Amino acid sequence: MKKLLILLLIQGIFIQGCATVFKGSKSGVNFNSEPPGAEVMIGGMSKGITPLFIQLPSNRDQMVELKKAGYRPETVYLKRETITGYVILDIVPGFLLAWIPIVVDAASGNWYSLQPEEVAVKLEPAAGSAP
Helix, strand or coil: CHHHHHHHHHHHHHCCCHHHHHCCCEEEEEEEEECCCCEEEECCEEEEECCEEEEEECCCCEEEEEECCCECCEEEEEEEEECHHHHHHHHCCCCCCCHHHHHHHHHHCCCEEEECCEEEEECCECCCCCC
């Protein structure tokens, strides 16, 4: 019994949250536009031109604007969602010391993912301009 308690204590001290170990703090998102070549703006900063794959922090919602000269800009909202599997994996292996990986993953925001992972936007021509 004493060995079991020591083993559980060691597990609790050294275990990291599953999402922290396997996923990390970012989510990959693909951006595509029709027509291609739209600028992807997040927080007023350009992140690149479509088609584009970027890693974004997954611990908060993101507002993304796609814009191209001669077209109306489009705004897309990426919502953070909890990945239930990581929450379960944090709790099940060490039910006596489950608070350690839960605290790690919750505090870091690593058990979140941004949705949607694929963004495809059809840009409409701006009024009075020919594409």
